[in-house]
Amino acid sequence: MATRGRDPQQLVDAARGGDRAALARALTLVEEGGAPAREVGRFAFGHGGSAYTVGITGAPGAGKSTLTNALIAEVRAAGQEVAVLAIDPSSPFSGGAILGDRVRMQDHALDPGVFIRSMATRGHLGGLSLATPQAIRVLDAAAKPWVLVETVGVGQVEVEIAGSADTTVVVVNPGWGDAVQANKAGLMEIADLFVINKADRAGAGETRRDLELMLELSNLGSWRPPIIETVAVQSKGVDDLWRAIGEHRAHIESTGLLAERRARRLRDELRSIVLYRLEEKALSLTSGAAFERLHADVVARRIDPYSAADEIIRALTA
Amino acid sequence: MATRGRDPQQLVDAARGGDRAALARALTLVEEGGAPAREVGRFAFGHGGSAYTVGITGAPGAGKSTLTNALIAEVRAAGQEVAVLAIDPSSPFSGGAILGDRVRMQDHALDPGVFIRSMATRGHLGGLSLATPQAIRVLDAAAKPWVLVETVGVGQVEVEIAGSADTTVVVVNPGWGDAVQANKAGLMEIADLFVINKADRAGAGETRRDLELMLELSNLGSWRPPIIETVAVQSKGVDDLWRAIGEHRAHIESTGLLAERRARRLRDELRSIVLYRLEEKALSLTSGAAFERLHADVVARRIDPYSAADEIIRALTA
Numbered sequence: 001m002a003t004r005g006r007d008p009q010q011l012v013d014a015a016r017g018g019d020r021a022a023l024a025r026a027l028t029l030v031e032e033g034g035a036p037a038r039e040v041g042r043f044a045f046g047h048g049g050s051a052y053t054v055g056i057t058g059a060p061g062a063g064k065s066t067l068t069n070a071l072i073a074e075v076r077a078a079g080q081e082v083a084v085l086a087i088d089p090s091s092p093f094s095g096g097a098i099l100g101d102r103v104r105m106q107d108h109a110l111d112p113g114v115f116i117r118s119m120a121t122r123g124h125l126g127g128l129s130l131a132t133p134q135a136i137r138v139l140d141a142a143a144k145p146w147v148l149v150e151t152v153g154v155g156q157v158e159v160e161i162a163g164s165a166d167t168t169v170v171v172v173n174p175g176w177g178d179a180v181q182a183n184k185a186g187l188m189e190i191a192d193l194f195v196i197n198k199a200d201r202a203g204a205g206e207t208r209r210d211l212e213l214m215l216e217l218s219n220l221g222s223w224r225p226p227i228i229e230t231v232a233v234q235s236k237g238v239d240d241l242w243r244a245i246g247e248h249r250a251h252i253e254s255t256g257l258l259a260e261r262r263a264r265r266l267r268d269e270l271r272s273i274v275l276y277r278l279e280e281k282a283l284s285l286t287s288g289a290a291f292e293r294l295h296a297d298v299v300a301r302r303i304d305p306y307s308a309a310d311e312i313i314r315a316l317t318a
Numbered sequence: 319m320a321t322r323g324r325d326p327q328q329l330v331d332a333a334r335g336g337d338r339a340a341l342a343r344a345l346t347l348v349e350e351g352g353a354p355a356r357e358v359g360r361f362a363f364g365h366g367g368s369a370y371t372v373g374i375t376g377a378p379g380a381g382k383s384t385l386t387n388a389l390i391a392e393v394r395a396a397g398q399e400v401a402v403l404a405i406d407p408s409s410p411f412s413g414g415a416i417l418g419d420r421v422r423m424q425d426h427a428l429d430p431g432v433f434i435r436s437m438a439t440r441g442h443l444g445g446l447s448l449a450t451p452q453a454i455r456v457l458d459a460a461a462k463p464w465v466l467v468e469t470v471g472v473g474q475v476e477v478e479i480a481g482s483a484d485t486t487v488v489v490v491n492p493g494w495g496d497a498v499q500a501n502k503a504g505l506m507e508i509a510d511l512f513v514i515n516k517a518d519r520a521g522a523g524e525t526r527r528d529l530e531l532m533l534e535l536s537n538l539g540s541w542r543p544p545i546i547e548t549v550a551v552q553s554k555g556v557d558d559l560w561r562a563i564g565e566h567r568a569h570i571e572s573t574g575l576l577a578e579r580r581a582r583r584l585r586d587e588l589r590s591i592v593l594y595r596l597e598e599k600a601l602s603l604t605s606g607a608a609f610e611r612l613h614a615d616v617v618a619r620r621i622d623p624y625s626a627a628d629e630i631i632r633a634l635t636a
Contacts, residue, residue: 038624041622041623041624042622042624042625045619045622045623046619046622048619049619133623262617263613263617266613266616266617266623267604267613269623270604270609270612270613270616270623270626270627270630271600271604273623273624273627274600274603274604274627274630275597275600277627277631278596278597278599278600278631278634279593279596281596282589282592282593282596285592286588286589286592291588294588295581295584295585295588298584298588299580299581299584301363301364301366301367304359304360304363304364305359305363305451305584305587305588305591306356306359306360306591307360308588309588309591309592309595312588312592313592313595313596316596316634
């Protein structure tokens with residue numbers, strides 16, 4: 001049974017054939033990082049290209065999981081398969097376990113057309129910013145046409161990850177004027193769609209006006225982010241969201257923006273990988289006997305720190 | 319007039335000879351970064367080793383500038399010269415100008431035994447964390463026996479900079495229980511002395527008890543940070559602070575901790591320089607025609623991002 005093992009190529013092949021256990025194990029390898037993660041990504045990259053990603057972000061408590069759960073139902077009603085990646089940088093390594101707040105998505109636990117996965121990392125270099133595109137690649141190779149990427153917080157990493165999807169949904173709640181203000185720049189930059197979830201609560205109109213004002217003050221391109229009101233716990237308005245996602249997709253596909261966006265994303269990823277690899281090198285270059293000798297020379301003022309750094313860098317390129 | 323120029327070696331030599339204008343220009347070169355900054359640091363490094371640095375940090379409004387001003391008077395009363403570096407990461411490049419809130423130190427503007435300088439950077443790579451030790455090196459070469467390093471905020475960079483002094487003073491105010499709590503880990507780690515400034519206000523006793531409790535719960539080494547109460551605007555208690563700084567200095571000198579601390583600092587600086595140089599390389603490696611070709615190959619899925627990164631890194635070491 002090849003899929004019981006941890007061979008990257010066999011796992012990716014089995015995942016492509018529909019083996020869910022192999023898919024889960026391939027994602028665990030990605031999560032663990034290192035050479036096996038790279039191999040998984042490399043094999044998957046050769047077989048992908050058709051998945052469409054939707055990022056869902058917003059402050060904790062905004063109802064992102066509930067909304068994602070309701071959105072899964074819409075995708076399924078449209079007759080399509082869907083995968084969900086729930087990214088939580090604040091959580092320790094998940095080992096593939098379903099986190100507590102994923103419980104709301106368990107509506108779909110028995111549906112073979114739905115694959116849900118939480119992801120965290122041990123905080124190794126590169127972390128989730130590098131692991132997430134690799135994980136998406138694996139789901140893409142496994143022929144999931146839709147990948148929903150839900151990020152749990154609104155930190156820089158989460159916003160970055162959600163913002164690197166094909167379509168990014170920013171979820172706010174009524175009465176969040178201040179919260180929206182605080183994150184204005186970051187959220188405006190990434191939002192393709194705004195959702196006012198819990199829109200049956202007081203203040204939804206005011207929040208809509210706040211968002212509209214923000215949009216007025218922004219340099220919008222050819223797409224003006226719509227503002228959609230939902231009550232996700234009752235699945236209200238989620239059909240509107242699903243329709244708006246389709247409209248945004250059609251827009252960026254027809255204008256060539258999707259291809260541009262994906263090319264830019266790969267450029268950013270390539271830069272991040274290079275930086276991450278160099279950081280690894282810096283760590284290895286600043287330990288060991290040769291480094292200790294140079295350090296002793298600096299302490300004794302026989303060489304200044306910058307000239308010593310030059311010698312270390314020379315060792316890298318020798 | 320050699321000192322009117324910008325030649326690093328001539329500027330450092332003139333600064334060593336007591337030329338204040340040359341000293342100011344040398345610090346401007348350090349602030350501007352790049353090769354001239356390195357040269358200044360290199361020449362200065364060969365002539366230093368006798369300056370003692372005192373870091374002064376705490377939240378905005380704690381009265382750090384006023385305290386520093388009062389401390390200058392103590393150092394001068396002891397018959398010693400003193401330099402002050404005021405570090406403000408949030409401020410734009412200062413070009414050697416005296417910032418507004420430095421005005422309180424102008425008591426000493428006409429005293430040739432006092433040299434005051436604000437420092438900011440254009441936010442270039444490495445930034446103030448790398449520029450500050452270089453600036454201290456220049457003041458050291460100019461034979462300033464005391465260098466007070468005041469950081470304006472309490473962000474990570476400020477705490478890092480203040481914490482890399484020989485003696486670090488953390489300034490709090492009465493009623494700052496919560497503020498202290500919030501920064502507990504970072505402040506406890508770097509504080510050699512605590513100052514409760516504005517100690518004539520209500521709540522000084524409680525703040526002292528908070529700090530003492532924090533100290534009880536900490537793993538202290540051979541030095542227990544004293545808690546000194548001051549009213550800096552009236553110069554009250556500043557003699558106690560000056561005495562405590564002297565006691566801490568005597569302690570770390572006699573136990574060998576000072577040498578250890580300085581060696582560790584140089585090790586950290588060396589690592590930071592290496593990382594910074596590699597980041598520069600990463601930037602240059604991920605632009606240009608060769609990079610664009612590889613990027614196009616990744617977009618076309620002819621090569622995966624990690625293998626492409628390998629090729630880029632190979633170009634570095636070729």
